[in-house]
Amino acid sequence: MSVLGRITESNIIEKKLETSERIFAELFDQSMDAIIFWNDDGIIFRVNHSACKIFESSREDLIGSYIWKYVYSNNHHFSQMMETFERDTQVRGELIYKMPNNQIKLLELTAKKHEGDGYNVTIFRNVSERWLIEKELRDSEKKFRKIFEGTLDGLILWNHEGFTDINEAGQKILEISKRKLLSLSVKGFIEKIPENAPELNSHIENVYKHEVYSSIIPITFEDGRVKHIEFLTRKNLYSNLNLSIFRDVSKNLEMQEQIRKSDTLNVVGELAAGIAHEIRNPMTALKGFIQLLEDGVKGEFSTYFHVITSEIKRIETIITEFLVLAKPQALKVFKQDVHTILRETLELLAAQALLENIQFETNFEEDECKVLCEANQLKQVFINIIKNALEVMPDGGSVHIKTSRFSEKYVCISITDKGMGISTEMLKKLGEPFYTTKDRGTGLGLMVSYKIIEEHNGYIEVESEVGKGTSFHIYLPFE
Known part of the structure; x- marks a missing residue:
């Protein structure tokens, strides 16, 4: 080949290299992922625009800096990643970084060592948004769990397949362990004690019909005891799960019954106070005249007077009972x-x-x-x-x-x-x-x-x- 030919071929190769370098530079700089080149000492020597954006720094600030200085904490996870990188010449994972402006970000990275060429490349992707969403979700779950376990009302999560969770208060009210409940189907739990089945099934039917339903159900236990439990159930609260909130209202019902009886007693007392004395006075007169007449009557009529006297005594007993109810008794104990x-x-x-x-x-x-x-x-x-x-x-x-x-x-x-x-x-x-x-x-x-x-x-x-x-x-x- 002539000298001219060799020059021409060399020029073509140089142009191809220039074109390739230009294409690489354009792709490198326009990539949405952050790309950083660094040497075996960990010193950064080339970065793209996305890297500057993610690290909240200028190109001049990044070049010459140590690549791992931005890692938020050199914990056990970071040490494991470095060991993997040295052993396998590549690593993939996630690390938390602290930017120069003190912003915290979670970055997903892929790092590869190019041993023969004396450089390494790391590609970063900002997954902070996903991390924050996951963190919020975890925090939300913690709050839910705290409320779920801390509430004084019983809580059960369930669907047609069975039970998924019950809180501590619920276990105490229903007198059943979480492990035992989760091992039962809804049908199995309902039919465990036949007396409970009609009203529990009716409650569930109304839940599916109305989406939200409340009822007070007498729940019979294995030893025959009965608790009146108020259930409020919401259909499909989330993820096809229904939530039942329940509480033992037995004492409340007893108290209401006592109040009702007390109100009735007050009414009877007022009634008694109004009529007892009005009846007793004429009854005393009647009793006296009957005794006078009885002394002068003989034969079969004496039987009638005996009946009359007996009935008058009965009326007096009722009046006495009325008076006991009508006024507080001064006890001399x-x-x-x-x-x-x-x-x-x-x-x-x-x-x-x-x-x-x-x-x-x-x-x-x-x-x-x-x-x-x-x-x-x-x-x-x-x-x-x-x-x-x-x-x-x-x-x-x-x-x-x-x-x-x-x-x-x-x-x-x-x-x-x-x-x-x-x-x-x-x-x-x-x-x-x-x-x-x-x-x-x-x-x-x-x-x-x-x-x-x-x-x-x-x-x-x-x-x-x-x-x-x-x-x-x-x-x-x-x-």
């Missing part, structure tokens, strides 16, 4: 033996019990049991309850009276009959005015009994089973 009061009561009722073919069986744990009380009022309570027991046993039998200590603070007087028993619905209404299971009863006797025991700082509980009998448990404090 003394330490007295409950057993003595019970024995005196049983003596008063012994004749009636004999006529009904009923025996009294007593079981007193201690010889003496003294409480602060007004003896006549306690006697009235015992008479009311024992007379009720006699009247529900028309075929005879036995009434069991037992006393025992309860929690070192109370004496418990239990009066048990073997009568027909009382249904659960009727038990709830015992002690209300004018509610009675007897044909000729007024319901005032039990109401007065409840009031007297309450004034003695005690309380009454009733247990009953239809067809087997009823037990009244009267609790009186020792002091």
Whole structure:
């Protein structure tokens, strides 16, 4: 080849190199990713425009600087990446960088070592936005978890496939562990105790129908206890999950019931105060004239007078009960033996019990049991309850009276009959005015009994089973 030919070929090669270098420079500088060239000492010698933008620096500031000086913390993760880079001559990962203007960024990087050429190249991509979103998501999840676990209400996340989460309060209310609940299907949980199924299924149907639904459901537990639980469920809260918020409202319902009974008692008291005296005065006159007439009447008419006198006494008893309800009783309490009061009561009722073919069986744990009380009022309570027991046993039998200590603070007087028993619905209404299971009863006797025991700082509980009998448990404090 001639000298001219060699010159021409050399010029062509140089032009190609210039063109290639220009294309590379354009691509290098216009790349959206940050590209940095650095030598084996870690000194930067070439950067593109995107690198300046990401690192918040001018080209002059970056060139000549140490590439790793911007790493926010030389932690274990950074050390591992450097070891990988030295061993494999390349590495890929993410590091947190602190820019000269103190801005923190998460950069994804790919670094490659060119050993023969004496340079290394690192390509950076700013993933701070994704990092911030992930951080916000993590923070949001932490806040949600904090609220989820910290709330006093029970919370359950669930869908048609099963349960995904329950908080600590929910575990306590439903008396079930998280592990146990998550192992059950929704159907399995509902049908575990058949009594709960109808209302729980109805609640779920309404949730899918209305999207948000609230109801109070009596939940029966394996030992027979019942809690009234208020459920508020929102359908598809997120990710096809439903959220049920629930709380035990049993005490609230009991309190509302007590308030209702108290309001009723106040009304009855006002009514009693208005009519009791108005009735008692003419009744006294009638009773006197009947006694005068009775002395002068003989034969079959004396039976009629006996009935009239008996009914007048009954009316007087009702008036007395009205007056007990109408005004607060000024209690004159003394330490007295409950057993003595019970024995005196049983003596008063012994004749009636004999006529009904009923025996009294007593079981007193201690010889003496003294409480602060007004003896006549306690006697009235015992008479009311024992007379009720006699009247529900028309075929005879036995009434069991037992006393025992309860929690070192109370004496418990239990009066048990073997009568027909009382249904659960009727038990709830015992002690209300004018509610009675007897044909000729007024319901005032039990109401007065409840009031007297309450004034003695005690309380009454009733247990009953239809067809087997009823037990009244009267609790009186020792002091």
